[in-house]
Amino acid sequence: MNDPIAFFITIANYGTWLPGDERGWVEYQRGWKLPCRPLELEALARMSEEACILNSGQRELVESQIAETCEHREWILHAQNCRSNHLHAVIGAFETAPKKVRQDLKAWCTRRLKRETNSGRENWWAERGSIRWVFTEEELERVIEYVNDAQDRKHLEIKPDQ
Incomplete structure (x- = not known):
């Protein structure tokens, strides 16, 4: 494969x-x-x-931190969208285990939120999260469209798998 x-x-x-x-x-x-x-x-x-519901300022912090983490790790950030109750990211992270990518995103976003929101919150994210592997350019286009534009369209609904 x-x-x-x-x-x-x-x-x-x-x-x-x-x-x-x-x-x-x-x-x-x-x-x-x-x-x-x-x-x-x-x-x-x-x-x-x-439950953790992010406001618009917090969502902006998360997206900024994801971009910064990807740049630092030399990962390709294809798309991201932080919503009030979840986030999506499509990342090319070659030679990095996908769980490490997810773990790093959660850890760095948590640090940034704690530092910049003056919140006493300890828990920002669910314990795990979904990781789907993207193998083709067609799949990549589809998930980028979903993340950027189509999360609410029924025909593109993607359920978390892990």
Whole structure:
């Protein structure tokens, strides 16, 4: 199999997509699951702080930090979009493990948010996040379009997979 040309990374904010969620959810290493209200209530009860909803200024900080991290690591940033409850990034990070890319994005964005927002928040991101491998130029165009323009169009809906 060929090496990927990019990774399509999605990271939900802390507490915004819990196990059991009414939209469906992803169980780690087991895949997509149907909604389960009791499980969602249990996850909600275990949260240590409120769900993280980013305002426009915080979203700008996240996007700035992603660009800075990619530049520093010499990764190719094809597209990014930080929303109020999740972020997407399409990154060419050759010879870097995709989990390391996701981990670095979360860590550096967390540092920047803590430093520049004067927030006492400890949890900004969900524990993991989705990583999809992009192998062709056609796939790359499709995920870039989704990230930049089409997240709300039904025919391009992409569910998190990890």
